[in-house]
Amino acid sequence: MVSRSPLAPAPRGAAAVPANAAAPRGLARRRRDLGDRLFTTAVTAMAFALVGLVVLLLVSLFQDAALAMGRFGLAFIWGSVWNPVTHVFGVLPAVYGTLATSCVALLIAVPIGLGAGIFLAEFAPPWLERPLAFLIELLAAIPSVVLGLWALFILVPVLRPVEGWLGRHLGFLPLFSGPPIGIGILAASLILTIMVLPILTTIIREVIRAVPENQREAAYALGATEWEAIAGVVLPYGRSGILGAVTLALGRALGETLAVTMVIGNVFKIELSLFAQATTLASLIASQFREADSEIYLSALIYAGVVLFVITLVVNVAARLLVHRLSTAAIGLGKGGG
Amino acid sequence: MLPTARSLAAHSAGAPALAVLDQGNGCPPSGSATALTGAGATFPAPIYTRWFDAYASACGVRVNYQAIGSGGGIRQHTERTVDFGASDAILTPEQFAAAPGTIMIPTVAGAVAIVANLDGLTPGQLDVSGDTIAKIYLGQITRWNDPRLAAENPGQDLPDRAITPVRRSDGSGTTNIFTTYLSKVSSDWQQQVGAGTSVQWPAGVGGEGNAGVAGQVRQIPGAIGYVELAYAKQNNLTWLGVRNQANNYVQPSLESTTAAMEGIELPDNMQVMLVDSANPSAYPIAGFTWLVVYQNQTDRAKAQSLVALMRWALTDGQAMAEPLDYAQLSPTAQQKALALVNSISVNGQPALP
Numbered sequence: 001m002v003s004r005s006p007l008a009p010a011p012r013g014a015a016a017v018p019a020n021a022a023a024p025r026g027l028a029r030r031r032r033d034l035g036d037r038l039f040t041t042a043v044t045a046m047a048f049a050l051v052g053l054v055v056l057l058l059v060s061l062f063q064d065a066a067l068a069m070g071r072f073g074l075a076f077i078w079g080s081v082w083n084p085v086t087h088v089f090g091v092l093p094a095v096y097g098t099l100a101t102s103c104v105a106l107l108i109a110v111p112i113g114l115g116a117g118i119f120l121a122e123f124a125p126p127w128l129e130r131p132l133a134f135l136i137e138l139l140a141a142i143p144s145v146v147l148g149l150w151a152l153f154i155l156v157p158v159l160r161p162v163e164g165w166l167g168r169h170l171g172f173l174p175l176f177s178g179p180p181i182g183i184g185i186l187a188a189s190l191i192l193t194i195m196v197l198p199i200l201t202t203i204i205r206e207v208i209r210a211v212p213e214n215q216r217e218a219a220y221a222l223g224a225t226e227w228e229a230i231a232g233v234v235l236p237y238g239r240s241g242i243l244g245a246v247t248l249a250l251g252r253a254l255g256e257t258l259a260v261t262m263v264i265g266n267v268f269k270i271e272l273s274l275f276a277q278a279t280t281l282a283s284l285i286a287s288q289f290r291e292a293d294s295e296i297y298l299s300a301l302i303y304a305g306v307v308l309f310v311i312t313l314v315v316n317v318a319a320r321l322l323v324h325r326l327s328t329a330a331i332g333l334g335k336g337g338g
Numbered sequence: 339m340l341p342t343a344r345s346l347a348a349h350s351a352g353a354p355a356l357a358v359l360d361q362g363n364g365c366p367p368s369g370s371a372t373a374l375t376g377a378g379a380t381f382p383a384p385i386y387t388r389w390f391d392a393y394a395s396a397c398g399v400r401v402n403y404q405a406i407g408s409g410g411g412i413r414q415h416t417e418r419t420v421d422f423g424a425s426d427a428i429l430t431p432e433q434f435a436a437a438p439g440t441i442m443i444p445t446v447a448g449a450v451a452i453v454a455n456l457d458g459l460t461p462g463q464l465d466v467s468g469d470t471i472a473k474i475y476l477g478q479i480t481r482w483n484d485p486r487l488a489a490e491n492p493g494q495d496l497p498d499r500a501i502t503p504v505r506r507s508d509g510s511g512t513t514n515i516f517t518t519y520l521s522k523v524s525s526d527w528q529q530q531v532g533a534g535t536s537v538q539w540p541a542g543v544g545g546e547g548n549a550g551v552a553g554q555v556r557q558i559p560g561a562i563g564y565v566e567l568a569y570a571k572q573n574n575l576t577w578l579g580v581r582n583q584a585n586n587y588v589q590p591s592l593e594s595t596t597a598a599m600e601g602i603e604l605p606d607n608m609q610v611m612l613v614d615s616a617n618p619s620a621y622p623i624a625g626f627t628w629l630v631v632y633q634n635q636t637d638r639a640k641a642q643s644l645v646a647l648m649r650w651a652l653t654d655g656q657a658m659a660e661p662l663d664y665a666q667l668s669p670t671a672q673q674k675a676l677a678l679v680n681s682i683s684v685n686g687q688p689a690l691p
Binding site for chain 2: 086182290293295297
């Protein structure tokens with residue numbers, strides 16, 4: 001280690017260690033470098049272990065689904081017959097149910113979550129905001145099974161007269177056709193909304209809070225009202241974050257099993273009404289896995305799991321691309337605005 | 339003089355005090371395994387738990403039973419990770435081929451009650467035949483005041499209400515018994531749907547487990563569903579009388595379930611579903627639950643404990659069935675079951691004299 005005048009600038013490229021008596025020399029320095037390297041190796045290993053875990057999961061999934069994949073191929077995805085007795089399997093109605101309940105749930109949850117998030121971030125006084133935020137986060141802590149039971153015994157009886165009213169007044173629309181027995185896509189979507197709201201609200205609140213104050217001040221300086229500032233400046237700025245929240249919520253909704261199983265009716269059919277009973281991939285697998293009594297039956301269920309995984313993956317990738325597109329657009333806007 | 343438990347204990351200090359085998363119905367001899375594992379059906383789990391508890395206190399043999407479902411029980415039995423399996427369904431030829439040498443020993447029986455949700459309905463007030471049930475679940479009969487239902491219930495004022503059939507969304511032995519019965523009494527059902535723990539239902543909504551089905555029946559006015567008798571009794575559900583082969587309308591009960599065993603030709607291997615029994619007082623929708631074991635055991639200590647346990651369950655243990663809402667084995671059934679237990683051998687020798 002060459003000692004140099006403390007006033008001379010530190011040479012670039014050299015080990016950026018200050019040339020003073022406090023710098024460790026010899027063995028101590030080798031030990032610290034070793035420590036650094038160990039640390040780096042350890043965290044890299046952990047990261048790769050995580051990736052490795054996912055890869056292993058995929059490999060074992062594909063292995064177990066191989067039998068069904070070989071027998072049914074891609075026709076499994078658009079087959080509509082699920083017959084454990086004759087061993088003919090196809091999951092299109094389950095795919096429909098999964099996507100339908102998740103989309104309806106998000107359609108209801110996103111406006112509510114946005115509204116709640118904006119309220120908590122912008123309008124709520126501190127004495128109200130903190131307990132309210134806490135309560136919303138508590139909603140996420142309720143176990144799925146408990147929510148499912150609540151939905152079956154409390155939500156469904158309340159929903160039945162509501163569905164009856166909708167059926168009488170809007171029954172000409174295919175969306176509200178069919179006998180309103182309470183159990184079905186609407187009930188499942190509502191319970192998914194409840195499960196997904198905490199994530200949405202919390203993240204949107206954080207995203208809005210993270211919007212720099214100068215953006216808002218600039219909007220007000222230009223004469224915007226509170227609503228114009230929020231809708232025109234704050235929300236677009238936090239667009240990517242909000243979309244990320246929606247993606248997380250969608251991922252949760254796609255995979256939710258128990259609560260949905262209890263109120264969706266478990267009928268293997270595609271019917272375009274909100275009152276119709278349906279089934280989802282997750283509830284199909286969870287219901288039938290335990291008693292699957294033949295290799296092909298088990299393999300078909302795992303194949304259904306692979307399908308669900310692929311759907312979730314596609315949704316996440318699409319959302320990521322959208323976020324990327326939106327955030328680069330935002331940056332472009334910022335640069336252009338100067 | 340037969341050595342008593344105390345003298346045995348004096349001889350083998352540290353070993354659990356096991357009574358000596360008396361007439362083949364008691365505890366296994368010393369040297370037998372003191373721990374057994376089993377897995378399988380959830381339906382008999384309450385009575386098995388009670389049995390294993392009582393047997394552990396009496397004989398020091400601890401049995402660990404995991405109610406993971408019939409399918410899981412058969413899988414574990416095939417892979418030889420448990421000492422015995424338990425199933426509500428008879429093994430398929432495929433499953434027998436994967437586990438050669440398997441025998442099935444019935445322990446108790448249960449019934450499947452048909453329950454409904456109608457205003458003012460009392461248990462047994464309405465009657466229905468198997469064929470009608472099949473038509474309801476096929477979606478061919480859709481209203482309660484259908485003439486076919488009215489014909490079976492003269493004098494009853496059936497409402498003009500839609501029938502919502504409720505069935506199981508998860509695979510289960512209860513579904514297996516129910517669909518086997520429907521396949522037997524309705525050729526339409528046999529052709530279109532068939533029997534199994536899980537089938538392709540033409541109509542109706544699904545509930546998860548007995549609780550799910552009962553919950554949905556309770557929620558939906560005009561619903562009809564099927565649940566285990568034990569569950570129906572414990573939850574005071576309103577069931578229907580079902581017509582049996584002798585044209586009597588019988589309500590589900592423990593007596594009518596045991597009677598079902600007397601009206602069916604019981605094969606020596608006891609692999610038969612107790613549906614559509616010919617006995618005039620039989621309830622037609624019933625079924626055994628079995629223990630699944632290998633006839634040729636390799637571990638003598640375990641085989642001895644297993645055989646002693648099963649002998650006890652099939653004799654003294656039967657008295658514990660009724661308080662828990664399970665039907666005892668009829669004398670013929672018990673005899674054949676014991677014969678199967680006695681056929682268990684270790685390396686060619688019977689496991690226990």
